[in-house]
Amino acid sequence: TESQLSELAxxxxxxxxxxxxxxxxxxxxxxxxxxxxxxxxxKTGTKKPFGLFNSKSGETNRAANTLATLWQRMLTANDNxxxxxxxxxxxxxxxxxxxxxxxxxxxxxxQLQRAQFKRKLLRSLRSTALFGTCIVENPFVSxxxxxxxxxxxFTDFVLRSLLLTYFDxxxxxxxxxxWIAFTDFPTKHRLLNxxxxxxxxxx
Numbered sequence: 001t002e003s004q005l006s007e008l009a010x011x012x013x014x015x016x017x018x019x020x021x022x023x024x025x026x027x028x029x030x031x032x033x034x035x036x037x038x039x040x041x042x043k044t045g046t047k048k049p050f051g052l053f054n055s056k057s058g059e060t061n062r063a064a065n066t067l068a069t070l071w072q073r074m075l076t077a078n079d080n081x082x083x084x085x086x087x088x089x090x091x092x093x094x095x096x097x098x099x100x101x102x103x104x105x106x107x108x109x110x111q112l113q114r115a116q117f118k119r120k121l122l123r124s125l126r127s128t129a130l131f132g133t134c135i136v137e138n139p140f141v142s143x144x145x146x147x148x149x150x151x152x153x154f155t156d157f158v159l160r161s162l163l164l165t166y167f168d169x170x171x172x173x174x175x176x177x178x179w180i181a182f183t184d185f186p187t188k189h190r191l192l193n194x195x196x197x198x199x200x201x202x203x
Contacts, residue, residue, distance in 0.1 A: 022169035036060040068125035111154035
């Protein structure tokens with residue numbers, strides 16, 4: 001009924017309002033950092049927060065990209081930066097062969113390539129260098145979308161904007177929050193894909 005739907009909606013709306021009220025000053029600082037990264041000066045009509053100076057020098061952009069590319073090289077220097085090892089037996093009770101392990105590594109390489117993992121990793125590292133932390137979502141993806149004739153599946157690596165993220169503002173660490181939410185702006189095609197993948201929820 002309509003009253004039950006209103007009760008269900010009241011709880012997340014209350015949590016979002018509580019978060020926005022508590023994190024108002026942080027939003028101002030984060031927006032200022034984002035503007036400085038884009039080499040955009042702060043609007044003169046706004047009050048200056050206790051953050052960065054009103055600069056168009058591009059130093060924030062240079063510093064964030066320097067740190068991000070350094071971290072990415074360190075994380076992915078050994079390419080492949082993973083190794084498959086056999087432990088135990090396969091589904092048929094046979095020892096896992098070197099050929100099986102090579103096949104696993106080949107699948108992982110293909111999944112990372114289709115997911116554009118390194119490009120998305122670099123974006124997340126830029127966010128970490130700029131804001132001090134980042135939030136990454138790992139949805140299970142089947143490609144191509146929607147038509148039911150999937151050719152590859154993988155766990156994606158999707159950076160979520162801190163400016164569009166909500167969590168319990170009373171915790172000392174984001175990981176300790178018992179809930180987390182995001183603001184999304186899906187296209188009609190993405191909504192149709194949601195309905196195809198999960199018709200019980202997106203009906």
